[in-house]
Amino acid sequence: MASHPDTKIDCTKVYVKKSTFSNEETGEFDGAFAAVPIKKGELVEKGLMRILPDGFDGNECPYVFTWSTERPNKTWGMGSGCSAYYNTDKTGKANTKMVRFFDENRFEIYAERDIEKDEELTHTYISLEWRTCFSDINKIVNG
Numbered sequence: 001m002a003s004h005p006d007t008k009i010d011c012t013k014v015y016v017k018k019s020t021f022s023n024e025e026t027g028e029f030d031g032a033f034a035a036v037p038i039k040k041g042e043l044v045e046k047g048l049m050r051i052l053p054d055g056f057d058g059n060e061c062p063y064v065f066t067w068s069t070e071r072p073n074k075t076w077g078m079g080s081g082c083s084a085y086y087n088t089d090k091t092g093k094a095n096t097k098m099v100r101f102f103d104e105n106r107f108e109i110y111a112e113r114d115i116e117k118d119e120e121l122t123h124t125y126i127s128l129e130w131r132t133c134f135s136d137i138n139k140i141v142n143g
């Protein structure tokens with residue numbers, strides 16, 4: 001189904017199901033997948049970011065986004081659509097990239113290479129190396 005030309009949120013090329021990263025050790029969790037073939041450089045998904053209240057600590061919650069360039073980061077956001085379901089992979093291996101427009105509270109996700117239908121989508125979390133709640137997956141992903 002075509003998305004409306006005025007929409008600020010479009011995740012029509014993406015769906016969510018059990019992640020290929022799930023295993024007996026991690027238990028079952030979800031991931032985002034390509035609903036259609038997507039070409040390198042193509043927009044995968046776009047959406048809005050809603051800023052979470054002052055005092056919210058994303059270091060303890062893996063489902064929210066780092067939403068500033070300040071370090072340590074104090075601004076966290078809740079992403080629309082399927083954005084919260086993308087799992088992570090190391091730089092150079094992840095097949096998408098999230099572009100953050102901090103001043104407009106919106107994002108766009110682009111394909112880093114050609115992506116097949118039903119392939120799991122990943123992006124390198126910008127907080128992967130320093131966020132408390134990602135210390136375990138940082139070891140898995142970056143060794």
Ligand SMILES: C[S@@+](CC[C@H](N)C(=O)[O-])C[C@H]1O[C@@H](n2cnc3c(N)ncnc32)[C@H](O)[C@@H]1O
Pocket residue numbers: 019021026029030031062063064084085086087088089133134137140141
């Ligand atoms: C933003 S969420 C991604 C969606 C999440 N898998 C879900 O089902 O809601 C981040 C969490 O997903 C899991 N995750 C992300 N990338 C992973 C990876 N490469 N290997 C194992 N777990 C991963 C970790 O539990 C991490 O804290």
